[in-house]
Amino acid sequence: MSTALPTTLSGLSYVNPSPSSPWGTYLSQVDRVIPYLGPLARWAETLKHPKRTLIVDVPIEMDDGTVRHFEGFRVQHNLSRGPGKGGVRYHPAVTLEEVMALAAWMTVKNAAVNLPYGGAKGGIRVDPKQLSMKELEKLTRRYTSEIGIIIGPQQDIPAPDVNTNAQIMAWMMDTYSMNVGATATGVVTGKPIHLGGSLGRVKATGRGVFVTGREAARRLGLKLDGARVAVQGFGNVGSAAAELFAGAGAKIVAVQDHTGTIFNPKGFDMHDLMATLHAEGGVGGFKGGERIDPEAFWDVDCDILIPAALEGQITPERANRLKAKLVLEGANGPTLPEADDVLADRGVLVVPDVICNAGGVTVSYFEWVQDFSSFFWTEDEINVRLDKIMVDALRKIWDTADRLKISLRTATFAVACERILMARQERGLYP
Numbered sequence: 001m002s003t004a005l006p007t008t009l010s011g012l013s014y015v016n017p018s019p020s021s022p023w024g025t026y027l028s029q030v031d032r033v034i035p036y037l038g039p040l041a042r043w044a045e046t047l048k049h050p051k052r053t054l055i056v057d058v059p060i061e062m063d064d065g066t067v068r069h070f071e072g073f074r075v076q077h078n079l080s081r082g083p084g085k086g087g088v089r090y091h092p093a094v095t096l097e098e099v100m101a102l103a104a105w106m107t108v109k110n111a112a113v114n115l116p117y118g119g120a121k122g123g124i125r126v127d128p129k130q131l132s133m134k135e136l137e138k139l140t141r142r143y144t145s146e147i148g149i150i151i152g153p154q155q156d157i158p159a160p161d162v163n164t165n166a167q168i169m170a171w172m173m174d175t176y177s178m179n180v181g182a183t184a185t186g187v188v189t190g191k192p193i194h195l196g197g198s199l200g201r202v203k204a205t206g207r208g209v210f211v212t213g214r215e216a217a218r219r220l221g222l223k224l225d226g227a228r229v230a231v232q233g234f235g236n237v238g239s240a241a242a243e244l245f246a247g248a249g250a251k252i253v254a255v256q257d258h259t260g261t262i263f264n265p266k267g268f269d270m271h272d273l274m275a276t277l278h279a280e281g282g283v284g285g286f287k288g289g290e291r292i293d294p295e296a297f298w299d300v301d302c303d304i305l306i307p308a309a310l311e312g313q314i315t316p317e318r319a320n321r322l323k324a325k326l327v328l329e330g331a332n333g334p335t336l337p338e339a340d341d342v343l344a345d346r347g348v349l350v351v352p353d354v355i356c357n358a359g360g361v362t363v364s365y366f367e368w369v370q371d372f373s374s375f376f377w378t379e380d381e382i383n384v385r386l387d388k389i390m391v392d393a394l395r396k397i398w399d400t401a402d403r404l405k406i407s408l409r410t411a412t413f414a415v416a417c418e419r420i421l422m423a424r425q426e427r428g429l430y431p
Helices: 022-036 038-048 096-112 133-147 166-180 204-220 236-247 270-280 294-299 316-321 337-345 359-373 379-404 408-427
Strands: 052-061 067-078 084-091 118-125 156-160 228-232 251-257 260-263 304-307 326-328 349-351
Touching: 022 038, 022 096, 022 337, 022 408, 038 408, 052 096, 052 133, 067 096, 067 133, 067 156, 084 096, 084 166, 084 359, 096 118, 096 359, 096 408, 118 133, 118 156, 133 166, 156 166, 156 359, 204 236, 204 304, 204 326, 204 349, 204 359, 204 379, 228 236, 236 251, 236 270, 236 304, 251 270, 251 294, 260 294, 294 316, 316 337, 337 349, 349 408, 359 379, 379 408
Parallel strands: 084 118, 084 156, 228 251, 228 304, 304 326, 326 349
Antiparallel strands: 052 067, 067 118, 251 260
């Protein structure tokens, strides 16, 4: 009788990852949903194995004439329901394990809102702030060429993520198009508008956080007018969500980003706060609030907390300290499984990332469809379509949670994994 050895790649164990790691968090979430999958549980191991992982070397000539090598990744977690879909992040802490988990969460997210996509994700281990624009362009183009063997409009469609934007997507689209000999606007989403991008895409993820938060608050009997909101991460997601909540009458009382943590119990002037963000690249220097210790952010009196930074931020210890009644996960994987249990025991409602922040990929889907048809919608049309998809998806998930008496996270996984595994079962195994 043979004993299976752990499969390792670049030091990563697929079998025994750290429970607090992104991949370990994802595997724990899958284990929690298996009892609710019925006969489809037979296929559950499918969810624990990425379909394809690609590690690439990205060498570029720097402005000073030296040559540096960066490590890049693209992971396609599951393609049973359609081509891979997921962002590309540039960050010094990017690892294969993190990208695997993010790709897996994209599989679940796309199925949760019933988009015809599988899940994928990419990244380069780099601090883009240390690169010139020319170096950033070289890095992007070389990375795109290296992963070009597995991406394409019908194969795998990248999009912006942490530290990437419309310009990065334009370079990726152009590089891929040059390599295939034809303009392929549908190979990426989140592009500039005049290159086939969609109106409403930049703020779509934040809008999805607001829409799901509005629905959750209504069910809790929590009025948004006067509600106190704390936001961690103030990029496209956090800032857009904050503006929408403020527009509904809520008070943004605390914000934390890479430049600092600010607090004002009376609420910030959003016009002034956004002006500081755009002028200084962060909120740390904002004069309309008190600068506090970063760890004190988790003790702020608030009704709604929006973690919109990176994964693994809400630990069990922080979960015990939170004052919020409602947590809206704008980031991917911000809450550790043990912290989920703490919040549930304390009666804090968590709207999970795989539905809460699905607004971005939903509008990416709209962009992809518009590129194929060469017919583009107005921003009002896009927002109406987005709101309907998000509300309908959340209602189905909530009904499932009520029926099975489980958390919204487990219910989201139950709805999504049923769709994923049904596709896997109906397609069968080849050969």
